[in-house]
Amino acid sequence: MVDPTWDMAKESLGEGHSGTGARAGWTHKQAERIERTDDTVAPIVYPPATEQIPEVHIWDTWFLRNRDGTLAEVDGYRVCFSLTAPSDLLPGKRHDVATIRCFYSDDGRTWHNAGPVFEDALGQRQWAGSALYDDDGSVYLFYTAAGEDGADDLTYTQRIVGAEGGSIDTTDGFELSGPWTHHELLTPDGERYEREDQSRGMIYTFRDPWFFEDPETGETWLLFEANTPVPEGSDVCGGDDALQEFNGSVGIARSPTGDPLEWELEDPLLDAVGVNQELERPHIVYRDGLYYLFISSHLHTFAPGLEGFDALYGFVAEDLRGEYVPLNESGLVATNPENAPFQSYSWMAFPHGEEVLVQSFFNYYDFDGETLDEIAHLPESEQMRRFGGSLGPTLRLDVEGSRTHIIGTLGHWHIPLAGETLPPTDRELIRRGKQ
Ligand code: FRU
Numbered sequence: 001m002v003d004p005t006w007d008m009a010k011e012s013l014g015e016g017h018s019g020t021g022a023r024a025g026w027t028h029k030q031a032e033r034i035e036r037t038d039d040t041v042a043p044i045v046y047p048p049a050t051e052q053i054p055e056v057h058i059w060d061t062w063f064l065r066n067r068d069g070t071l072a073e074v075d076g077y078r079v080c081f082s083l084t085a086p087s088d089l090l091p092g093k094r095h096d097v098a099t100i101r102c103f104y105s106d107d108g109r110t111w112h113n114a115g116p117v118f119e120d121a122l123g124q125r126q127w128a129g130s131a132l133y134d135d136d137g138s139v140y141l142f143y144t145a146a147g148e149d150g151a152d153d154l155t156y157t158q159r160i161v162g163a164e165g166g167s168i169d170t171t172d173g174f175e176l177s178g179p180w181t182h183h184e185l186l187t188p189d190g191e192r193y194e195r196e197d198q199s200r201g202m203i204y205t206f207r208d209p210w211f212f213e214d215p216e217t218g219e220t221w222l223l224f225e226a227n228t229p230v231p232e233g234s235d236v237c238g239g240d241d242a243l244q245e246f247n248g249s250v251g252i253a254r255s256p257t258g259d260p261l262e263w264e265l266e267d268p269l270l271d272a273v274g275v276n277q278e279l280e281r282p283h284i285v286y287r288d289g290l291y292y293l294f295i296s297s298h299l300h301t302f303a304p305g306l307e308g309f310d311a312l313y314g315f316v317a318e319d320l321r322g323e324y325v326p327l328n329e330s331g332l333v334a335t336n337p338e339n340a341p342f343q344s345y346s347w348m349a350f351p352h353g354e355e356v357l358v359q360s361f362f363n364y365y366d367f368d369g370e371t372l373d374e375i376a377h378l379p380e381s382e383q384m385r386r387f388g389g390s391l392g393p394t395l396r397l398d399v400e401g402s403r404t405h406i407i408g409t410l411g412h413w414h415i416p417l418a419g420e421t422l423p424p425t426d427r428e429l430i431r432r433g434k435q
Pocket residue numbers: 059060083094095098127128129144207208225280281345346
């Protein structure tokens with residue numbers, strides 16, 4: 001069942017998209033409607049209890065999932081993977097040394113560090129990805145290899161890698177081990193997906209692989225963050241050079257056989273040419289016969305003339321390759337309060353019963369009125385003091401048709417176990433009180 005706003009939202013497609021090859025586009029007009037509302041602003045985050053703070057800084061996090069997209073539970077354990085860095089390192093430097101660590105929990109609240117996953121990963125450092133618990137119990141990790149192996153300096157080349165060979169042993173606690181074999185799966189083709197040497201924007205992206213099996217067709221896909229090549233002199237965005245540099249896209253590749261290590265690039269699922277430079281960590285939640293595509297993006301990656309936020313944005317379509325329309329008309333789903341605009345980032349949505357839950361990491365707090373760039377120039381002790389570097393509270397979302405509402409939060413790093421009943425939201429309590 002689709003709500004009445006659906007037709008209205010679909011009409012907005014008439015505004016036309018960037019026409020760069022992707023089936024759907026996030027248009028300038030849609031993004032102009034971005035504004036904070038009661039339904040899209042998350043509550044203020046307070047630091048977690050000391051015992052909940054991991055001994056390393058963590059940021060982008062993803063869960064071990066089954067092929068059907070549900071969160072895996074292996075002999076009672078929830079499992080997640082996070083980008084991590086030593087907690088005495090300046091927060092801005094963490095991307096340069098990022099290492100993937102595994103964490104596990106038997107109650108969805110208290111998490112234990114199972115240590116770095118790889119000894120021999122590809123790239124100078126590893127950026128975000130996803131993890132598959134296959135039907136035979138084998139674990140695959142998809143990640144971004146950032147930087148060229150063997151280069152003396154730090155480089156920014158990005159490749160999508162799949163690691164096979166993982167298995168979990170719970171006979172004596174929890175252990176994830178290899179031996180892992182790393183396969184380079186995808187690099188940008190320069191036609192559908194921009195290569196580093198074609199980039200005209202502030203940064204190029206080809207990263208954040210996310211495994212998805214389409215429940216309607218059974219087809220196997222890998223989504224990722226990318227950019228659409230826009231050659232100089234092109235007439236997209238009315239030929240406006242300043243806008244064309246903002247060319248983020250959601251890329252997609254198909255596995256013809258379902259093999260998690262064999263992928264063929266296809267046209268992007270959606271792009272945002274003239275709108276936004278980075279559509280980060282794309283992922284899909286399938287619900288009520290609809291495909292909800294979510295991405296994270298930053299205030300500073302919106303094109304001139306647009307005012308966006310560090311936020312979770314989303315789109316919905318009737319088919320995986322359908323005509324995505326922005327949720328809540330603009331795309332904005334969850335953002336930070338105006339007086340703490342960088343408190344969370346890197347949101348990841350997943351279904352839980354009737355609700356959609358959203359996990360993110362606790363980024364910078366006590367941070368009113370400054371930009372992320374400005375914080376990098378504060379005294380080091382200030383940068384350290386303001387960085388969270390742990391998982392934030394889980395958001396609870398009510399999702400219907402093309403509308404979403406934040407209806408409450410769970411604790412820091414609370415990822416409920418399958419079937420766990422969630423406490424009543426404030427809204428429910430008020431409604432019950434009135435009856
Ligand atoms: C989002 C992100 C990801 C990337 C990682 C690098 O927070 O930019 O796109 O994989 O951080 O640290």
